[in-house]
Amino acid sequence: MPELPEVETIRRAIEPAIVGTCITGIALLDPSIAGPEGPASLQSAIGSPVRAVLRRGKHLILLLERNRGVVLHLRMTGAILLAEPAAQARVRAILSFTNGVRLFFNDMRRLGTIRMYEDLKPLLVRLGPEPLDPDFSADMLAQSLSRHSIPIKAALLDQHIAAGIGNMYADEALHRAGIHPLKPANELSKEEVSRLFQSIRDVLTHAIECQGASVDTYWQPNGERGTAHDVFAVAHRRGAACPICGTSINRIMVRKRGAYFCPRCQPARQGTVATN
């Protein structure tokens, strides 16, 4: 599942390969990947220069001239590869560039998208702050969490509160901060928000250093796996021992999403019955 660290890893891998070139072709082997606007809108990107490759949340952005951009979202099973994958792969689109580089958009489940933005601003503005942006602060996080009574786990997945956190890193950050996933977002103490803020940065930064987590279908553009999952404390570790206290990792459902946590390091609120 590509989240912020995985998309950032992809960004760093492809930027040096295509910056300064022009797009020569966007072949949509599966037209539905173009989203509701359809394949036609992407044709205006042909011939445009690639000024930079950016990441915003989980969106990968090929920045063209005048704030135009081709925006890729990998959703659940998408991957960007620099070499043509094996025949049994599920290539949905191929982007070609003037220097001969080709990007293969592989996506088993066809949930990923490629869309043309004639102006990137609406996309950039509607997402919440970047967790690793120096301007992002614990106070900002506290401010937005105070407006929500939803479980903190659900709040971390809300891309308006912070952009780029997905299921795996939300679980890891909550464990590191010692917060139960069902605790209402607006009931976190100032200290808890402070710990959570730092934990989010810690787990994301470390995962980027590990070039992402390959729990399932994530590959780097060079075809290699990431290693961040090797040090996961709770994510996808049901029944395994918590690295802090040895307690068996639990899994509950929070808003229809699996939530892994340590019942000892992340106790439920006083007065509530521990959920499973």
Add this chain to the structure above:
DNA sequence: CCCGGAACCTGAAGGC
């Protein structure tokens, strides 16, 4: 505005 749920998609896994 806030919140919860359905829908999208396909391969893996589990039940019988």
Add this chain to the structure above:
DNA sequence: TGCCTTCAGGTTCCGG
């Protein structure tokens, strides 16, 4: 062995 159901989760859309 094989059919069937359920599950996985990021995002958007819709209804209360």
